[in-house]
Amino acid sequence: PQPVLAVVGRPNVGKSTLVNRIIGRREAVVQDVPGVTRDRVAYDALWNGRKFTVVDTGGWEPDAVGLQASVAAQAELAMATADVILLVVDGSVGATSTEEAVAKVLRRSKKPVILCASKVDDDRLMADIASLWSLGLGEPFPVSGLHGRGSGDLLDVILERL
Ligand code: GDP
Numbered sequence: 001p002q003p004v005l006a007v008v009g010r011p012n013v014g015k016s017t018l019v020n021r022i023i024g025r026r027e028a029v030v031q032d033v034p035g036v037t038r039d040r041v042a043y044d045a046l047w048n049g050r051k052f053t054v055v056d057t058g059g060w061e062p063d064a065v066g067l068q069a070s071v072a073a074q075a076e077l078a079m080a081t082a083d084v085i086l087l088v089v090d091g092s093v094g095a096t097s098t099e100e101a102v103a104k105v106l107r108r109s110k111k112p113v114i115l116c117a118s119k120v121d122d123d124r125l126m127a128d129i130a131s132l133w134s135l136g137l138g139e140p141f142p143v144s145g146l147h148g149r150g151s152g153d154l155l156d157v158i159l160e161r162l
Pocket residue numbers: 009010011012013014015016017018029030031032034035036037058118119120121143144145146147
């Protein structure tokens with residue numbers, strides 16, 4: 001079986017847009033409404049001649065109260081089923097208490113965790129994303145799923161750890 005990358009994070013941070021970029025198609029559901037991706041969906045991906053599976057998550061439909069627990073549950077499931085976990089944090093927002101909670105869960109994982117800052121469309125957010133080191137998950141990799149900026153470098157890192 002192919003190695004599995006699970007993409008986790010709060011609703012609306014750009015997970016599905018990034019998944020589309022990774023798979024090179026426009027299949028993952030992207031919408032302005034938070035939590036629109038109903039279920040976990042798996043896609044085949046290919047990078048530098050290596051095949052892997054990408055799981056887009058987000059079907060937990062958290063309400064405002066349950067968001068933290070819901071994203072933590074999403075992370076727990078990803079840890080159980082994936083080979084590598086990609087935590088997506090909106091680079092234009094920074095880490096919220098939800099990400100701090102989920103990072104705490106992910107730091108316990110024996111599986112590799114990659115941290116990426118999404119929506120970094122240009123240089124303006126580059127200084128801000130350094131603050132994401134505080135999550136204790138290593139280097140935050142900047143990426144724009146929309147424009148593709150940084151996605152090649154991110155994919156290289158993903159393949160190193162798969
Ligand atoms: P998800 O809920 O985490 O899967 O997020 P989506 O991929 O559905 O994106 C949520 C919103 O953020 C949509 O309006 C996207 O167009 C927007 N978005 C996603 N990626 C980017 C990006 O790289 N740059 C910018 N500026 N907006 C983005």
